[in-house]
Amino acid sequence: MSDFFDIFLLEAVINGLLLGGLLALLALGLNLIFGVIDVVWICYAEMMMIGMYTIWWLHVEQGWPLLAAFAAGIATLAVLGAALHQFIIRPVLAAEPINQLLVTGGVLFFLQAVATVAFGVEFRNLGVRLPTFAIGEMNLSLARLIAFAVALAAIGATWLFLSRSYMGTAIRAISQDRAIMPLMGVDPGRIYLTTSAIGGGLAGLAACLLVLQYDIHPAIGLSFGPITFLICVMGGLGNLIGGFLAAFVFAQFIAVGGFMFQLEWGYVIAFVFFIATMFWKPEGLFAKRR
Amino acid sequence: MNRSRILGGVGLALLLAAPFAGFGTYPLHLAIMALLWGFIYTSWSIMGRLGMVSFGHGAFLGIGAYGSVLFWNTAGVSPWIGAVGAIVLTLALAVLIGWPCFRFRIVGHYFALVTLALSEVVRLVIVAMRDQTGGSLGITPKSALVDGATVSVGALQFSNKLVWFYIVVACWLAALWVWRWVDRSMDRLALEAISEEEDAAASIGIDVSRTKLKVTMLSAAMTCIGGVLYAQYQLYVNPETVSGIGISLQMVFGAIAGGMFVMLGPTVGAVFLLALSETLRIAVGNTIHGLDLLIYGALLVLFIIYLPKGILGTLLARLER
Amino acid sequence: MLELNGVSAGYGAFQALFDVSLKVDAGEAVAVIGPNGAGKTTLLRVISKLIEPSAGALSMEGRRYNDVPAHEVIALGIAQVPEGRRLFPRLSVEDNLKMGAYTPAARSRHAERLEFVYSLFPKMKERRLQMAGTMSGGEQQMCAIGRALMSGPKLLLLDEPSAGLAPVVVQSIFGLMRTIREQGYTVLIVEQNIQQVLKVVDRAYLLETGRIRQSGPAAELLASDEIRRAYLGV
Numbered sequence: 001m002s003d004f005f006d007i008f009l010l011e012a013v014i015n016g017l018l019l020g021g022l023l024a025l026l027a028l029g030l031n032l033i034f035g036v037i038d039v040v041w042i043c044y045a046e047m048m049m050i051g052m053y054t055i056w057w058l059h060v061e062q063g064w065p066l067l068a069a070f071a072a073g074i075a076t077l078a079v080l081g082a083a084l085h086q087f088i089i090r091p092v093l094a095a096e097p098i099n100q101l102l103v104t105g106g107v108l109f110f111l112q113a114v115a116t117v118a119f120g121v122e123f124r125n126l127g128v129r130l131p132t133f134a135i136g137e138m139n140l141s142l143a144r145l146i147a148f149a150v151a152l153a154a155i156g157a158t159w160l161f162l163s164r165s166y167m168g169t170a171i172r173a174i175s176q177d178r179a180i181m182p183l184m185g186v187d188p189g190r191i192y193l194t195t196s197a198i199g200g201g202l203a204g205l206a207a208c209l210l211v212l213q214y215d216i217h218p219a220i221g222l223s224f225g226p227i228t229f230l231i232c233v234m235g236g237l238g239n240l241i242g243g244f245l246a247a248f249v250f251a252q253f254i255a256v257g258g259f260m261f262q263l264e265w266g267y268v269i270a271f272v273f274f275i276a277t278m279f280w281k282p283e284g285l286f287a288k289r290r
Numbered sequence: 291m292n293r294s295r296i297l298g299g300v301g302l303a304l305l306l307a308a309p310f311a312g313f314g315t316y317p318l319h320l321a322i323m324a325l326l327w328g329f330i331y332t333s334w335s336i337m338g339r340l341g342m343v344s345f346g347h348g349a350f351l352g353i354g355a356y357g358s359v360l361f362w363n364t365a366g367v368s369p370w371i372g373a374v375g376a377i378v379l380t381l382a383l384a385v386l387i388g389w390p391c392f393r394f395r396i397v398g399h400y401f402a403l404v405t406l407a408l409s410e411v412v413r414l415v416i417v418a419m420r421d422q423t424g425g426s427l428g429i430t431p432k433s434a435l436v437d438g439a440t441v442s443v444g445a446l447q448f449s450n451k452l453v454w455f456y457i458v459v460a461c462w463l464a465a466l467w468v469w470r471w472v473d474r475s476m477d478r479l480a481l482e483a484i485s486e487e488e489d490a491a492a493s494i495g496i497d498v499s500r501t502k503l504k505v506t507m508l509s510a511a512m513t514c515i516g517g518v519l520y521a522q523y524q525l526y527v528n529p530e531t532v533s534g535i536g537i538s539l540q541m542v543f544g545a546i547a548g549g550m551f552v553m554l555g556p557t558v559g560a561v562f563l564l565a566l567s568e569t570l571r572i573a574v575g576n577t578i579h580g581l582d583l584l585i586y587g588a589l590l591v592l593f594i595i596y597l598p599k600g601i602l603g604t605l606l607a608r609l610e611r
Numbered sequence: 612m613l614e615l616n617g618v619s620a621g622y623g624a625f626q627a628l629f630d631v632s633l634k635v636d637a638g639e640a641v642a643v644i645g646p647n648g649a650g651k652t653t654l655l656r657v658i659s660k661l662i663e664p665s666a667g668a669l670s671m672e673g674r675r676y677n678d679v680p681a682h683e684v685i686a687l688g689i690a691q692v693p694e695g696r697r698l699f700p701r702l703s704v705e706d707n708l709k710m711g712a713y714t715p716a717a718r719s720r721h722a723e724r725l726e727f728v729y730s731l732f733p734k735m736k737e738r739r740l741q742m743a744g745t746m747s748g749g750e751q752q753m754c755a756i757g758r759a760l761m762s763g764p765k766l767l768l769l770d771e772p773s774a775g776l777a778p779v780v781v782q783s784i785f786g787l788m789r790t791i792r793e794q795g796y797t798v799l800i801v802e803q804n805i806q807q808v809l810k811v812v813d814r815a816y817l818l819e820t821g822r823i824r825q826s827g828p829a830a831e832l833l834a835s836d837e838i839r840r841a842y843l844g845v
Contacts, residue, residue, distance in 0.1 A: 040399050042406070091595045097398045098343045099594050102546065105345075105539045106590030109583050116580030166713055169706050176699045182681035183659060183691050184762070185714040218580075222535065226410040229403040237399060264418035271411045278390045278404070 009259065011138040016255025020248035021148035022209055026228045027235065027243035028155055029202035035238035036175050036195045039089055039100045043108040044203060045225030047084075050111055051077045051207030052216045056124050066128065074204035081200020082193050089196075108221070115218040123215040130212060147209035154205050155244065158198070162240075171195055175238070227254070227267065230274050250274075302463075309455055318451050320568065324561050325455075325462045326519060327544065331556035332465040333512035335545040336472055337505055341397070346387075346405030347541050349412040350380045350510045352533025354517025356416055356423060358446075359431045359527065364422065369431075369446040373518040377511050383408070384510035385503065392499035392506075406535060413534035428528030431521065446522045454523050461519065462557070465512060469553050472505065513541075543590050549603030558602045612637045612797055613658070613689070613766055618667030620657045627653040629821045631667070635766065640788070640798045642808045642829070645818035646842070651801040652694050654818065655770050658799075659691045660684045671766070685714055688765030694774065696755040700744025704735055704754050707743050711761030720763060728757040731790065749780035756787065760796075767791065769800045773807065785811055805842050809833045 030044050041047070051073045058069035088107060092099045130143040162168035170186050171194070181188050214220065231250050235242030253273050258266030309318055334347050357376030361367040367375075387408055391401055416423050423429055434442040441448050448454055521527050530536060540563070548559025566589070570582040597604055613635040620628045627650040635641045643651055656662045658669065660681040669676050671687045679687065690711075698707050708728060712721045729736035732753045738746060743754055752772055759767055772788070773781040781804065788811045792798060802808040809815060809829045817825040817838065825832065832838055 034399070040403065088591060088595070092598075095594075095598060098402070098542075098546075099598055101343075101345070101399070101402050102539070102542060103591050103594040105535075105543070106587045106594065108535070108587070109539070109590065110587030113580045113582075113584035113587055117578055117584060121579065166709065166718065169702070169709050170713060172706070173699045173702055173710055176701055177697055179661075180693055180697045182661060183685065183693065184710050184758075185682050185685040185717075186710075187680075187682040222410065226407045226535070230407045233400055233403050237403075262418055264414045267414050268411055268418070271407060274407070275386065275390070278394070278396070 007137045009256070011140070012255045012259035013252065014138070014140065015144065016252040017248065018144040018148040019255060020251035021151040022206060023224075023228065023231055023251050024244045024247035025151040025154060025202060025206050025209070026224060027231045027247045028158060028240060029199040029206075030228055030232050031235070031238055031240050031243045032158075032171075032195060032202070033199040034232070035240065036171055037085070037089070037093075037192050038175075039093070040104065040229070040237075041084070041199070042101055042104040042225070042229075043084075043111055043221075044199075045221035045223075045228060046108045046111040047077055047080060047200060048203040048207045048210065048224065049115060049216070049218065049221040050080065051204045052211045052220070053115055053119055053124070055207060055211050056126055056216055057119075060124075060127060070208040073207055074201050077204030077207065078197040078201040081203070082197040084200070085192055085196035090192075108225075112218045112221070119218070121218060123217045125215050126211050128212060141213065143212040147213065150205070150209055154202065158202070159240075167191075167194060227270070230271065234274055234277055305459065306456075309452055315451055318455060320564060322451065322454050322458050322523065324564050325458045325557070326516065326523070327560035327564065328557035329458065329462045329465045329519075330513055330516035331541055331544040331548070331560050332462075332469055332553075333509050333516060334541045335550050335556045336469055336512070337509040338542070338545055339550050340502075340505060342502060342506060343398075343402055343542070344405040344506075344509075345402045345535075345538050345542060346407070346409035347510070347513050348409035348533045348535070348538035349383060349405075350513040351517040351520070351537060351541075352409070352412045352416060352529070353380050353383070354514035355521040355527045355532040356429070356517075357514075358518040359429055359521050360422060362431050363429070368444045369518060369522055370444070373515065376518060377514050380510050380514040381507050384507050388503050388506040389499070392502040406538065409534055409538045413529045416529045416533060423529075426529060428526055428531075430526050433525075446518075447525070458519065458523075461515070466553060468508070468512065472508070473553075539590075543593075547590075547593055547597075547600050549600030549606070552600075552602050552606060555600055555602045559600065562601060612672055613799065614668075614670040615658070616668045616670070618657060618664045618669065620653060620662055620664045622653075622662070626665070627821050628657065628664075631818070631821075631823055633816050633823065633826070635797060635799050637765075637797055638795065639814065640792050640800070640812040642812040642815040643799070643801045643818050644803070644805045644808060644815055644832075644842075647803065648820075649818045650821040651803075651818055652770055653821075655691060655693075655768050655799075655801055658684075658768060659689060685762055685764070686716065689768065690759040690762045690764035690766070691768040692752075692755045692759045692770060692772065694770035696748075696751040698743040698751055698754055698758070701742055703740050704743055704746075705739040707754055707758050708735075708739075708761050711758035714762060717762045721761070724761050724763060728760055731760075731794075732757055747780075748776045749783060752776065752780075752784055753787070756791070760791075764796070766797045766799065769798065769802075771801055771803060773802065773804045781807065805838070 026044065026048070030041065034040055054076050055069045055073040058064040058072055059066050064072070084107065088103055089100065092103050130141065130146070132139045132141045134140075162172055170181070170191055174181055174186070174188060174191050178188055181191070227250065231246045232243050234250065235244070235246030250270050253270035254266040256266070257269035261269075308321065330351065334344065337344055354373070354376045357379060358369040358372035361372030361375060362369055387404065390396070391404065396404065417425050431447070434444070434447050441450070441453070517532055520532065544559040544563050545556040546559065547562055548557060549555030566586065567582060570585060574581045599607060615631055615633050618628060618631045619626065631654065633641070633643070643654060645651055653662070657664050660679060664677065671689060676684070676687055699710065702710070708725060709721070712718055712724060717724070734750060735753055735757055738750065743751065746754065756769070756772070773784050776784060785807050788798070788800065792811070798812075800808055800812060809832060812829050814827065815829050815832050816823050817832065825835070825837070
């Protein structure tokens with residue numbers, strides 16, 4: 001039994017922590033969009049995938065310096081997010097939620113297909129090898145650590161933006177009372193666009209971090225999208241803090257479950273845990289009354 | 291009312307006689323696929339039209355398809371019985387997810403996301419059990435048609451498409467009948483009341499979650515049967531085509547594209563999607579990998595924005611004017 | 612300062628205002644009184660462009676502003692304290708006030724205006740970090756007025772400031788009105804509490820079923836038999 005609590009379990013836990021940071025970043029973007037605009041971007045992970053391909057293409061195919069490619073990736077996704085809202089979400093804002101879900105589902109297929117047509121289904125890699133270093137018998141990847149640190153920093157920056165800046169305050173306000181926003185000189189449409197751009201940008205940042213760790217292929221969104229949805233539901237859809245905490249909880253199940261059994265079973269276990277929490281606290285583990 | 295009855299009867303007679311018009315085996319295959327997917331989409335829409343929009347029916351389809359094949363391949367159990375096993379598992383899953391959702395009023399976005407994750411988990415399980423299922427490569431039921439046999443009722447394998455045609459027609463008609471039955475029964479009034487105003491319905495004593503659960507189980511079981519039929523007809527399944535987000539979204543789109551609130555709507559949707567994929571296959575072929583999905587995705591988006599009532603739904607609304 | 616000429620407005624097929632004309636001069640306090648459903652809130656909504664008038668002209672300081680979108684009305688100097696306070700319940704008092712200073716012009720004067728509002732409403736300074744939704748009705752009203760003042764308006768619109776408040780609080784609200792007047796703000800108040808509001812304003816209009824029935828100096832209306840009979844139960 002003491003063998004169970006061995007160093008490799010610790011390694012899994014730490015990796016879970018690092019994964020949690022990344023998932024928390026994705027959850028933040030999704031929750032922000034939902035909390036403000038009341039729409040779930042089912043294609044969120046696929047947008048991130050497009051970001052990964054953008055970065056790869058700029059850096060590997062076009063020879064851009066890595067940081068420039070990162071910046072361009074984030075900017076591209078910010079624009080993509082705003083465009084998604086302007087051209088695809090806006091027309092269905094007044095329609096049933098199912099239509100909004102389906103429309104982003106269509107975008108999910110579309111983006112997967114764009115990537116397939118443009119780059120094929122072979123796995124691509126950024127070709128950037130960051131070292132792993134050893135602590136005792138554990139091997140920790142520098143890429144993962146950087147991703148974790150950057151993700152936390154970005155979440156912190158977003159938090160500061162939301163709580164301190166005028167635009168951030170307006171973003172927090174609009175979901176509480178949209179109708180009176182114009183009285184204070186706020187154009188709700190502009191807030192939605194800005195929020196969409198921020199959501200896209202966060203996905204772009206996630207793309208930067210993921211591209212350092214994983215190979216790129218058109219279906220990679222499927223490895224992150226559904227988990228992000230579950231995390232957001234578990235934390236309470238739209239609840240930024242809830243999503244943050246839920247991401248780490250979930251990541252632990254994936255990491256430790258994957259460590260004890262096979263990788264896919266980690267996800268299954270996380271899902272089972274999620275169902276269990278639904279029985280226990282259906283509005284979300286950390287949900288406050290909305 | 292009488293006129294539509296006669297029309298329906300004529301249509302049905304034509305349908306049943308169609309294979310003998312000499313169109314050939316490929317069109318017959320298309321007809322089978324259209325009706326099979328029509329059956330599956332209709333099964334989905336029984337839930338969908340009453341406000342319970344599931345993005346996870348791929349889970350039930352997958353359990354049906356893989357269940358019957360695995361039972362047959364590993365234990366020699368006839369798909370008839372394997373199907374029962376698959377249905378039991380499907381119902382268990384439907385209750386497991388459905389009960390807390392309905393009891394705790396998890397609806398709309400939450401419900402869609404939870405069901406979406408469910409279908410992905412089933413897909414992951416199928417892939418994870420790669421030793422039994424062949425993983426992403428897919429699986430084929432062991433052939434029972436040896437020594438020139440063309441029919442094996444016990445193994446539910448028939449090499450003659452004609453047999454499959456009539457099986458699928460029968461199932462499709464059954465699905466339509468079930469659709470109408472749900473439509474007509476007391477439950478349906480209850481559910482309309484529920485989808486409009488849950489609190490009010492609960493206050494007049496309609497057991498909301500129980501009714502929702504019954505419809506969910508019905509829809510899930512029928513989809514599961516669709517999966518069994520699909521596997522036994524195609525004689526090949528892989529995780530992508532019968533489980534996961536992709537097929538789940540396709541089901542929703544198919545039902546909606548045709549018109550979710552009309553009995554024949556999902557079938558129209560199935561015909562539409564099939565025609566679409568066939569056209570794309572002929573026009574684009576396998577040259578540009580992914581182009582069909584691109585057009586499919588774009589169409590889905592355009593449909594939702596411009597034709598939210600679906601093809602049949604919009605047509606009927608126009609006619610009413 | 613503010614002028615409405617022949618303004619009509621409604622919601623879809625339902626018309627709420629018929630050919631309304633009124634004006635508010637700089638430095639004045641004007642009331643629009645009338646029973647429930649008379650169209651008073653609709654009137655303020657039209658002035659703030661939250662709904663479009665179907666006919667008539669809206670002018671501010673001589674300039675017609677029918678074509679100005681809702682979110683640019685505040686730049687004209689018109690700020691509204693909406694009916695029911697409408698604070699952002701899960702934002703702090705401070706953040707609610709910050710929203711009042713959202714426009715670029717207001718941002719540059721944020722600090723000084725915040726000082727001013729806190730000096731008018733010391734209680735708001737005390738509770739500045741408190742969630743607005745947890746405050747009492749009277750405190751919320753103070754905050755809502757403060758929020759409107761943060762934009763440094765020329766014209767302040769108040770929609771039923773005493774509605775839903777306890778009588779004791781109502782007194783203090785009308786006291787607030789006087790204070791705001793003393794600060795030099797031009798005010799247009801819509802009120803059901805005719806008795807109280809007519810003591811605070813210079814002039815008033817009587818709005819019944821969407822039309823202006825009477826207008827004149829406040830004292831005159833207060834003394835008018837018709838009004839006394841219909842609304843003051845005398």
